[in-house]
Amino acid sequence: MEITPLLEAFFQKYSYDFRHYSEAHIRRRIINRMNVSGLESIDQMQSRLLTDEVFASEFLQDLSITVTEMFRDPGFYRSFREKVIPILKTYPFLKIWHAGCATGEEAYSVAILLQEEGLYDRTTIYATDFNQHGLSQAEEGIFPSKMMKDYTANYQLSGGKESFSDYYTSNYDSVIMNKSLKRNIVWANHNLVTDSVFAEVHVIFCRNVLIYFDNILQNKVQRLFHDSLINGGILCLGSKEGIRFTELFDRYTELDKKQRIFKKRY
Ligand SMILES: C[S@@+](CC[C@H](N)C(=O)[O-])C[C@H]1O[C@@H](n2cnc3c(N)ncnc32)[C@H](O)[C@@H]1O
Structure with a gap:
């Protein structure tokens, strides 16, 4: 066919x-x-x-496969807390880009983590996807109650410092995320294939998106990320994704090889 x-x-x-x-x-x-x-x-x-x-x-x-979770791969978030947060604390303000944010769980997870580390007030999170339906759900911040047991476990394994239930209000079979988490998140429609760079960002999360692309497109999107990041900026990929087989492999150092966290060389 x-x-x-x-x-x-x-x-x-x-x-x-x-x-x-x-x-x-x-x-x-x-x-x-x-x-x-x-x-x-x-x-x-x-x-x-x-x-x-x-x-x-x-x-x-x-x-558009929008399967996602809060604190997906807790080991990744634990490593982010240990290895990336100390770097982020050196900046007076932060721009973070979630490329392919689906229904928003990843962006809310990072908002929670930054709040606990005292960085959220100085951060703007740009959470983008080409799926408008997913983005609208993300912006509402309403998630099924039945997921909260797993998300609480993920949060705890990721090194969460508070009680996860403090971050949302329950309403029968759904929960709504606290307004204080939403206040610095900008939701936007952006297509990684056809739209342009987000300039001067400190961190890019693009987890579990590149697995759907062929090599040509992975290289193109990796160039877009490299152009968007500041020198010393951080690139976070999914557990089955990497840069080794792309043109950009020598432009980054590995902060955590297993958790796919890379730092753009100066
Ligand atoms: C499996 S989800 C990943 C969600 C989240 N990053 C995570 O790891 O849990 C993949 C997302 O990538 C988005 N996506 C796929 N192609 C895209 C493109 N060309 N531009 C922007 N988003 C895209 C899909 O719409 C989907 O929401």
Whole structure:
């Protein structure tokens, strides 16, 4: 099944560019959507995409995997507290970019951590994604109560210093994050493939996003991150992501190899 013409046509019509996403990921999502919608060929799928905007926006949701957690990979947050926070304390103000923030759990986790370390007042967090639906949920800061047991465990394992339940208010089957955590977060629609740099940021979190990209796109996005970071800035990737096989591998030192935390060389 040849998927390139479909991705090309989708880009021409809607300006969303998936031509350099991992082929296996795109193929799985296309086959799934064809099955769900009873489409029998890739040509049928393509013409439906080009003529039915509701279907196209469903497909866009299919391609954006927003699975996330608060304090996902607690060992990463523990290392961030130990190795990165002392560096951040040397700056009078901080700009932090969460690229691919999904429904916001990662940005809220970092807001909590910075608050506990006395850095939140001097920080602006830019939390971006190309999925507007996810961003709207993130901005509301409402999460299912049933997740709080796991998130509390993650928070404690990550070196959390307070009681996790102090950071939200419960309301039946959901919780709402405290306003004080939201006040320095700017939520914005940004597409890593087609939009430009965020200048002079101190830290970039782009965790569990690059796994969906092919090598060409990973290199392109890594150049974007390198251009966005200040010298000495910090890049945090997901547990299955790295820079070793990109063009930028010698532009960073490893602050924590296992937890994928890198520091841009001066
Ligand atoms: C699996 S989530 C990762 C969420 C969070 N960073 C974490 O590690 O838990 C991947 C996110 O990347 C976003 N994403 C994928 N391609 C993107 C692009 N081109 N520009 C911006 N965000 C993108 C998806 O919409 C999705 O919300």
